[in-house]
Amino acid sequence: MDKPSLDLTSAEEASSRLGISRASLYAYVSRGLIRSFSSPHDPRQRLYALDDVETLVKRRIRFRRPTAAAATALDWGLPVLETSLTQIKDGRLLYRGVDAVELARTATLEDTARLLIGGLDAGTFARPFPATGLATFPTIGLQAFLTRAIRLLSEPVPEEAMAAEVPTILHLMAGAGGGGASEAKPIHQCLAEAWGASPQAADGIRRALVLCADHELSASAFAVRVTASTGASLRNAVIAGLAALSGPRHGGETERVRDFLEQGETSAADHAQPYPGFRHPLYPDGDPRGAALIENMPLLPWDAEILRTTEGMTGRRPTIDAALVMMERAYGLPRGAAFALFAIGRTAGWLAHAVEQRSQGSLIRPRARYVVVEEAPSP
Template identity: 70%
Template sequence: MSAVPLDLTSADEASARLGISRASLYAYVSRGLIRSFSSPHDPRQRLYALEDVETLVERKARFRRPAVAAATALDWGLPVLETSITQIRDGRFFYRGEDVLALARTASLEETARLLIGALDEQAFTSPSRIPGPLPGPAFGPHAFVAQAVRLLSEPAPKEARAAEVAAILRLMAAASSGADPGTEPLHRHLASAWKVPPQAADAIRRALVLCADHELSSSAFAVRVTASTGAALRNAVIAGLVALSGPYHGGMTERVRAFLDAPGTVPLPGFRHRLYPEGDPRTAALLENVPLLASDATTLQAIANASGGRPGIDVGLVMLERAYGLPAGAAFTLFAIGRTAGWLAHAIEQRGQATLIRPRARYVAADGTPARQSHDDP
């Protein structure tokens, strides 16, 4: 059973504190901004996390001051873009209304890509591959994999229908890791075969790809949407997401996690808290289900849980999966990137359909710290 915050409040009190109607309160809950729980005294009554209410009160006060609002809106701020792709709410997340944890039990990445993008030809991944050869050798980890994937995505490409283009991009991402053309083989099986891992690892790889496919407006998804909003090609939008993912505070966190697991206590603890999941990242438990963790990794997890209550994020889960099945070092990042490509494609296509340029304004501050008066908008 998940932990319940110590401080809870009623719907009337929460609404009054925020100065909103009950309908608006419920809307905040559905958007994942306020956690709700069944009352321990009356299961029919819902109570609301006071911490979340107070956070929103503080945000509302801040957003009454335009200059402060502009400076903080992109730092874990209130939602800034509308999307129909992924929703995170009450510690769960959904791809176009489908519970992702349930989806990950059986779906392939290809099926997930069709769901995320929508209106995609069902034959998209059964047509022959058009990856040009010869391909370079396998690559793993943020630096080598990103360099190889960018090279493949930057090659001249034929003009294709959307379904064929989506399939080609996903296959190129897998080929950047395996060094081989996946053809029409499901990508999780292709990777398992290329990496020469036990049969049971193929299903864990499949789950990893699905669970990593999207996560709402992450830094890399935002980079993709900004790029796509300029009218750039899908491949270039994916390159933008891939480069953003490689940073140590995003997908590159896997490298920090591996260093920690190799020598616990010698480097800062990474990847054990996620601001969207105060009670723990649900993706990690789904990812590691039935995975035979290394004894040392299982011991580390338990020690951290006992000492601080920290629960592992998806980065930790990916590295532990990599270590459990003897995947190539750096495969954790590779799985993250290949899986997330499905979401990037969905975001790029959705953004291009909105036909609007994402162009925020900056608040200039002089060398002496004095804010300058803004001029009119420029392109």
């Protein structure tokens, strides 16, 4: 790799940060714990991925201090739950061992739901669904979508819907984006028709839904699992996921990306500031979902320029959030379609997490460490 898109450091600095010898550093490299690259200035010199070094430093501190490990486990920390659903490994996203990027080339969201949840036969989605009664929306918007989705999920459940709860929930979520249908069609087709999308855009919608389906133990997936562990219904577990997704540091990132792109078209972008949607802690070399979604997309000129500028100056590539907004803009989808696609696609993963958590039969109930807060003295 001649020009790695990540921060690098010298062997001396890496060894010093870790408090180890050069020999131990080379052993870490041979075990795949730290990536090394040839220096662009001196081919005889090796440089080391700073993110990998810092990850090992933090891990060593946590293991030396068990209380610190427990306290930080929920903040991009150590694994806290076992799952057979999704794995992020070596820059790849895997659904039950299947590469999500490869899956997205041909699969539908329904195919992905069957893969993640398991136990669903091929005919699960081959049935008509009741119309949601919602019209096509020129704009969707985060809060409007959330309001409609929660309302639909909270309505009384007919007996026939209870028999096919998983596909019904997915179609209700599609209905919140205006893509509800009264006949059995793939969800991406329902959305494409409701949004007046071209065939090329419809295929992009399909790929986006698959790429958004799950992302290991995200904040919303954790909220779903906590809710499901109490014995709550699948619908209420999904509502918990929606509430977590609404935050600006999760699904709401698409709103920040859109605002940035729209503002940049009318004023000069500040290249000294980090752009939203161009860095993910779990993918030092770039989010593979973002790259897969943008591939062969007819980007708007400004969006294409931002991609070139950002990668050229910082080496950073678009996350799935940035890619979803660029797709919304490229195909003229309703404003807010990026968030809707994220939420509808992620519902497949939420349902899989809820089902898996229920099968474990345990309540998620961590303990808190009480800290005395000193009150300020009275004036």
